[in-house]
Amino acid sequence: MSIRPHQIAGKNAEKTKAHNRRVVLGYLQGRDAGRAEIARASGLSTQTVSNLMAELEAENLVQPAGRRPSARGQPPLVYHFNAKGAAVLGFEVRPDALTMVVTDIGGTPIVTQHERLAQTSPETVLAQMAQMAGAARETPDYPRILGAGLVIPGPFGVEGLSAAGATTLPGWDPLRIPALAEAALGLPVHLDKDATAAALAEGMFGAAQGLSSYAFLYFGSGLGLGVIIQGHPLRGAFGNAGELGHVVIEPGGLPCDCGNLGCLEQYVSRLSVQRHLIARGLLPADTRGTDATIARLLDVDDNALSDWVDQAAKALSRAIGMLENLFDPQSIILGGALPDGLLDLLIARLTLPLGSVSRREGRSQPRVVRGTSGRLTAALGAAALVIHYTVTPRLDAHPMEQPNAFN
Template identity: 30%
Template structure:
């Protein structure tokens, strides 16, 4: 089955229907009077569109509205049985959630999975996990969204030359996953999905201009401008992990040297932590290494909490480098908020945040930073699946589905 097919899926027939569904998703139940006011449509047209969407099973009555004088209008909400799948593929794990049509998570699961196993294996696991979460929250599946840890052609629904994803280059994720799930699929970069998740359900809720920085196995950035993800001409906007900081720095997975990611991504942090442990320069990490094969960002975070000087210095140096790049973003984009997230950022927490804040506030113009919050992600590991689900609803609630 072609993933772009809508066999078994309700078709959006008019632009007002698409706008009405998005409005109910964004704001919750509204009266017909309120819908008419927001959409600037006459009452008879709203009634006709609501009736048709009801016939398609996309909306339902939600009781009478509060009285505004005269006859009370009927409240309208999205169908309670509608379901969206949100998928977040990381370098070493896969997360899948099923949400309602407003992108509230109903069931969620995550498991270890190496993206280097290739698209057939990884997307097969996605389909299996999707079946698992759907059993916990049954309903009518409208669409799915998936975030991938590499450059993505949003229009084509595929990864393009991703550095850490062998076998994925120009593989049609949208078509393949759509065939497995039997629904339309939206494909985006994982950091863009996280930015959408934070913008619609997290700490940056309703902010129109924000920057989301992910520090995980790799480093990336999602940019939201005027409420929409900015992807750039080829879809690579926000690829800050491969900004070169030093022409003689460490080798990066992209094939270059001295990239930010090569200094402070999860793999780089683990590399430097191993060097400290083996060199006897970190008692805590040395003790951790004595009980397992390798140390990770989790161990670095724990060591820093315990006051281990070596681990604290790793975070400090990495935070300074990250802060330099974020300061440039702040000066260039002037966002309303900077959100720091991703697996490594969650492990290093406020120590990392403090270093980034210190550099940004010192290096960027006071006008840009005077009212600029720089905060940790509120959604944590669910930011990606929520944002992917949101992207899925955009696909479901459009004329071009």
């Protein structure tokens, strides 16, 4: 593990205060509590806690929730985390679609909006995002918006994996985008990879609730991987950990945009099933109606779709064995932009390797499960990023907060 100088340097007062706010909010998210209890639990002085509580109450993020009976003296006033006190925006940009979800800071979705993208230049998409955010803000009784999460497919800022592939977003330079997005939206913006955000969302709201170490295979256009180890996202030195789609799984196999032959993404992705169906005349070349077509083909147990599932399951089984042996996860979760029915069939057809650390007696979790946050998982994950950074006190340094991360 590398330690960057800024990680061990002292924190300035603003950073310390932001950290302490997260400590208090994180504590109250779990339970109602009074100031003295929070001070005892956090190690902060009662005066610091009182100042923070006054500020958080003024911002409507915490609310007094009555007095708690006590054995002696004045019963303490307890406070309650106000999930409805503010909202956050989550945006997912894929090469073919833009999704926005607005949630309260408890993560409950309030509004969702989905648009097809004909053009993916940052300027066009950011203008569209600003328009969606503007419309969301005009809703009456709308709570204050704390910030926006923005997730895009990886990889971030590398030459080694072609930036021209059909599953990437050319021009979305991670060094440039946060500032452009902040200017367009007028809000603080957290940028991350779709798969990492989706993994966080699945942990907060979905199938990974209660798990601390798990992997999330995210079907966007390509195939991404989010890995959470002991509660923390694994991002790598440059934010690019988890480019599972470009791991060669079939040596000498199908050519990939990245230059490799036999990348997993060529066998297991939304793009892969679309190409398979287009080649057999079952889907129009512009891929319109993909989900309805897949649903219809699943209903009639179509052979062409079944062939794709067989091929995909074979490639995916190998990849899952590899992930299990690499990360020792409690479970591997599949989710994102493939219809639930297709993911279920894919999971049912897996032949998981016998030689895996995950094959053991008395498992409490299945080795592979489908996620439950559905199509919105990455957009929810984008919102979850903002919540995570507002409420969760202990965080790994985020690549976007590391000034040298992309150099």
